[in-house]
Amino acid sequence: MEGVTLTLLAVSLILFFGFFAGWVFKRFNVPDILFLIILGFVIGPFVLNYVSPEELIKIAPVFTTFTLIFLLFDGAFNISLSSLIREFSHSFILTIFNFIISSIVVAIVMLFLGIWIGGFNFTLALLMGFILGGVSSAFAIPILQQVKIGDKVYSLLMLESALTDVFCIVFSLTVMEIINLGGFGFKVTLVQLASLFAVAGLVGLLGGVIWIVLILKVFKEHNYMIAIAYLILIYVVAEFLGGNGAIAALFFGIMLKNSRQLTSIIKGILTTKAKEKKKAFKGELGVSVTTPSEQFFYHQISFFLKTFFFVYIGILIDISDWRALVIGIVLSFILMVSRMASLSLTKKMAPDNRSLVNSIFARGLAAAAIAQLAITAGIPNADFIGKIVYVTITGTIILSSIRVYLVKRRLSVATNKVITKVEHTTARAAK
Numbered sequence: 001m002e003g004v005t006l007t008l009l010a011v012s013l014i015l016f017f018g019f020f021a022g023w024v025f026k027r028f029n030v031p032d033i034l035f036l037i038i039l040g041f042v043i044g045p046f047v048l049n050y051v052s053p054e055e056l057i058k059i060a061p062v063f064t065t066f067t068l069i070f071l072l073f074d075g076a077f078n079i080s081l082s083s084l085i086r087e088f089s090h091s092f093i094l095t096i097f098n099f100i101i102s103s104i105v106v107a108i109v110m111l112f113l114g115i116w117i118g119g120f121n122f123t124l125a126l127l128m129g130f131i132l133g134g135v136s137s138a139f140a141i142p143i144l145q146q147v148k149i150g151d152k153v154y155s156l157l158m159l160e161s162a163l164t165d166v167f168c169i170v171f172s173l174t175v176m177e178i179i180n181l182g183g184f185g186f187k188v189t190l191v192q193l194a195s196l197f198a199v200a201g202l203v204g205l206l207g208g209v210i211w212i213v214l215i216l217k218v219f220k221e222h223n224y225m226i227a228i229a230y231l232i233l234i235y236v237v238a239e240f241l242g243g244n245g246a247i248a249a250l251f252f253g254i255m256l257k258n259s260r261q262l263t264s265i266i267k268g269i270l271t272t273k274a275k276e277k278k279k280a281f282k283g284e285l286g287v288s289v290t291t292p293s294e295q296f297f298y299h300q301i302s303f304f305l306k307t308f309f310f311v312y313i314g315i316l317i318d319i320s321d322w323r324a325l326v327i328g329i330v331l332s333f334i335l336m337v338s339r340m341a342s343l344s345l346t347k348k349m350a351p352d353n354r355s356l357v358n359s360i361f362a363r364g365l366a367a368a369a370i371a372q373l374a375i376t377a378g379i380p381n382a383d384f385i386g387k388i389v390y391v392t393i394t395g396t397i398i399l400s401s402i403r404v405y406l407v408k409r410r411l412s413v414a415t416n417k418v419i420t421k422v423e424h425t426t427a428r429a430a431k
Contacts, residue, residue: 010050014039018307025146031401033139033310037394040314053316060312064369067138067305069235069249070228072162074302075141076253077295079155081261086152091159094345094357098160099167103133105338106331113327117384123179124381130171131371131385132331132392134164136364137246139397142306143360145299147408153353157360165366166196166244172370179379199243201251207234208255212263215289222290224297260286309365313397316368316390324384328391335361335392336399352411359403362396363389 017039021032043050107129114120140161144154170192211230215222234252235245255262264286319325339361346354371389374382 010043014307014311015304018303022303031143031405033142033397033401036307036310037314037317037397040311041317042314043311044315044317046317046319051315056312056315060372061369063312064309064365065235065245066232067309068165068365068369069231069246070298070305071138071141071302072246072250073231073253074298075137075145075158076250077257077290077298078145078151079158079254079257080151081254081258086155088159091156092163094156094342095160095163095167097345098135098339098342099133099164101338101341102335103129103171105129105334106132109331109334110327117323117327120381123175124379124385127172127175127179127374127379128385128388130168130175131367131374131389132335132363133171134168134363134366135161135360136362136366136393136397137161137165138306138309138365139362139400140360142302143401143404147356147404148411149353149356153349153356157357161360162247162250165246168366168370169244170196172374176374176377176379180377195242196244197247199241200238200245200247201243203234203238203241203243204248204251205255207237207248208252208259211252211256212259212289216263216287222294224294227294228301256290259290260288263287310397313364313368313390313393317394318387318390321384321387324387325391328388329395331388331392332395332399335363335396336403352407355407355410356404359400359407361403362400363393364397367393 018032018036021035024030024035025032042048045052103126107125110120110125110128111122114125135157137158140157144157174192207230211227219226231249231252234248238245238248267286339358342357343354346357349357367389371382371386375386379385
């Protein structure tokens with residue numbers, strides 16, 4: 001009983017700490033994620049030794065998976081249908097470009113360091129490249145929600161983080177299959193990728209339509225917990241059918257966010273009156289299946305999950321192996337530098353938006369999950385790979401948080417100057 005009490009006390013204190021860190025972020029622009037990682041490291045095995053990674057192994061896969069799907073679902077409430085359609089192709093190109101550049105750079109570095117490490121061949125170097133090739137949606141979504149940017153840039157980065165999670169998982173599992181079975185099919189990999197996206201998109205969209213009908217015709221009320229249960233069901237169905245459950249959750253969230261516009265368009269198609277059609281296609285006749293209070297509830301759950309996820313990352317940091325520590329730090333800086341290649345695809349953006357796109361490069365949940373999977377699958381040097389990955393995740397989160405902090409501070413200064421200029425103009429006009 002005493003252990004249960006101490007655990008609940010720890011949960012309470014971590015949540016208070018997360019709230020305080022969030023307040024510091026909003027008030028002083030110091031990233032809250034840094035505080036959460038530091039807290040995790042402090043309570044981990046190398047400082048207070050209050051909790052060890054081994055104690056979390058049983059719940060870690062379920063926790064990381066639910067965190068990923070819920071953060072994508074909640075983040076979708078900031079994406080409008082028009083911006084999604086407009087930015088998907090651009091985001092897809094940016095995603096592929098950044099993923100390939102990052103994966104190649106990491107693989108080359110690991111292949112070069114393999115001479116020093118020993119037992120690190122081309123296949124393992126490629127596996128490391130794919131594990132660390134994508135931006136973390138668990139990092140990007142909470143950060144983007146606290147930075148005042150336009151829908152266009154938000155959608156672009158949101159979709160990139162969601163897509164790279166899929167790329168990391170698919171290509172990493174493919175390399176692990178090569179290691180275990182010694183076989184590889186390029187065509188099979190492409191078909192698997194297409195299947196993941198197609199099935200996930202279809203399940204998410206159909207799931208959204210069914211949920212809209214259920215809310216409007218059957219339930220006729222908003223039940224937050226049933227919506228979460230339905231979200232988990234969509235994830236399970238997508239995974240069962242061979243798709244990616246996280247992407248399905250993203251599409252489901254987009255459907256709920258844009259339910260007012262979608263239901264209005266449907267009414268416009270069904271009506272024969274010209275005036276009604278005009279109103280319908282403007283979104284004036286639709287009904288939203290989510291309320292502001294419901295969305296606030298989802299944001300609070302995201303806060304809960306984000307807080308414990310980054311504390312968990314801090315716990316995973318292993319400083320006992322100095323080689324893994326050095327390699328992780330080196331890879332963190334290399335990934336930051338390689339992100340600058342994305343500037344070639346964002347020339348038409350405003351300077352501040354380009355800087356923000358260039359600043360979002362942190363690795364996170366997907367990389368941690370794949371590293372754990374590699375250890376479970378018995379991949380050679382998997383323990384060492386895991387140590388490097390956790391250090392790199394932490395390093396990129398710190399560096400990316402600092403870069404975002406500087407961009408956000410610059411945006412705040414620019415906004416204050418505009419407000420001051422408007423106030424002066426108004427004062428002069430009044431005189």
